[in-house]
Amino acid sequence: QKASPPARAFEALGNYVRFFSAVGDFAWPLTGGLPLLGRNPVNWGRASLKHYQAWFDPAVQARHVKENLETYQWMAQNGIPTGEAEFFAAGRQGGGVRVPGIPKRVRQAQRGVAEQTTGRFQASYGSGQGVGRAEMVKALRPNWRGTDAELATYIRNLTGGLDSRALGVGPSQRGFESTWLAFSPRLLRSIVANMADLRLGPLHPRGQQAWQSMAGLMGAATGLYVVSGLAMGKSEKEIAAGLNPLAGKKFLAHEINGDWVGIGGLHRAVAQLLAGTASSLLPGGKPAKDVLELNPADNPFVSAYMSRGAVGTNIALASAEAATGGEQDIAPYAN
Numbered sequence: 001q002k003a004s005p006p007a008r009a010f011e012a013l014g015n016y017v018r019f020f021s022a023v024g025d026f027a028w029p030l031t032g033g034l035p036l037l038g039r040n041p042v043n044w045g046r047a048s049l050k051h052y053q054a055w056f057d058p059a060v061q062a063r064h065v066k067e068n069l070e071t072y073q074w075m076a077q078n079g080i081p082t083g084e085a086e087f088f089a090a091g092r093q094g095g096g097v098r099v100p101g102i103p104k105r106v107r108q109a110q111r112g113v114a115e116q117t118t119g120r121f122q123a124s125y126g127s128g129q130g131v132g133r134a135e136m137v138k139a140l141r142p143n144w145r146g147t148d149a150e151l152a153t154y155i156r157n158l159t160g161g162l163d164s165r166a167l168g169v170g171p172s173q174r175g176f177e178s179t180w181l182a183f184s185p186r187l188l189r190s191i192v193a194n195m196a197d198l199r200l201g202p203l204h205p206r207g208q209q210a211w212q213s214m215a216g217l218m219g220a221a222t223g224l225y226v227v228s229g230l231a232m233g234k235s236e237k238e239i240a241a242g243l244n245p246l247a248g249k250k251f252l253a254h255e256i257n258g259d260w261v262g263i264g265g266l267h268r269a270v271a272q273l274l275a276g277t278a279s280s281l282l283p284g285g286k287p288a289k290d291v292l293e294l295n296p297a298d299n300p301f302v303s304a305y306m307s308r309g310a311v312g313t314n315i316a317l318a319s320a321e322a323a324t325g326g327e328q329d330i331a332p333y334a335n
Contacts, residue, residue, distance in 0.1 A: 002171060006176075007171065007173075008175055010178060010180070011176075014179040018184070019118070022121065025121075028129070030264070031184075032159065032187055033128055034265050036158065037217065038215075038220050039158060039209070043132060043135035047128050051124050051128030052124070054123045055121065058120060060123075061083060061127040071134050074148075075134065078148050078149065079156070080133055083127060083130030129159060129160070137155060146204075154194075154197070154210070160190045179310065180312045181308070197209070198210050224263070225252045232254060238254075246272070269307060272303070276300025
């Protein structure tokens with residue numbers, strides 16, 4: 001099955017926006033690697049180090065594979081990707097738009113420039129992902145109580161390696177998701193799947209790991225927020241206000257030169273979604289009717305979706321706001 005033309009167009013648009021956003025951005029440790037920080041800080045540190053080293057030496061991961069060949073073979077046999085970043089899909093064969101009529105020499109020169117620029121950033125992201133997954137396999141596999149398939153599922157979900165195609169999601173849906181679901185649809189689906197394993201309970205191998213992952217990440221995020229606030233001289237009142245999930249961008253963040261800087265990511269967004277929903281439905285909170293309103297300030301579901309950075313949503317809202325001459329705040333997350 002081939003994706004429909006509109007889906008292919010949306011996918012190309014999403015691929016290019018992610019591509020140019022990711023180039024020059026050493027963000028993996030605190031985006032895709034953030035769940036690993038809560039689960040195993042030591043392995044997160046190793047993967048983060050390789051992430052930065054790989055930009056200077058793209059062969060870093062190849063040496064790690066050679067030193068841990070049996071682990072990577074096990075990963076390949078159980079469907080765990082060794083390191084691929086959806087942010088760089090535009091640079092893959094068929095992932096972008098091919099411009100006809102460019103001479104071969106020019107294409108070769110372009111390829112050489114790309115290898116030394118975007119190629120290094122791609123190696124950086126891939127090394128962080130691959131090393132992080134391999135180190136987690138080495139740490140968990142010796143004492144794992146479940147099956148190999150369950151361990152592989154947990155590692156994929158924890159590290160953003162859940163493949164939509166392997167789940168049976170068709171090419172047209174993947175194309176639309178690339179633009180309208182979130183800035184990073186694969187990472188979103190992976191983390192939601194990891195959080196969904198909480199329902200399995202602490203006695204199930206995957207459920208136990210999911211509970212440890214969530215508890216570790218939330219504890220680490222809250223602890224870092226409080227400690228950094230105290231170190232910066234923030235008052236107890238300011239710190240307490242930032243512990244409220246209903247505080248919007250102030251949640252787990254500090255004001256620095258007019259900006260709110262702090263922990264980001266889907267886990268924080270889910271905490272805000274759950275708190276916002278409870279506040280809308282429970283006595284003493286916002287009226288339940290607010291859940292049905294489309295204003296993101298009143299509807300936690302709309303707010304959670306609009307804050308995911310989906311390429312199409314951002315473009316549509318910004319265009320609508322520009323059409324009003326900036327008089328209407330239609331794109332509340334543009335800043």
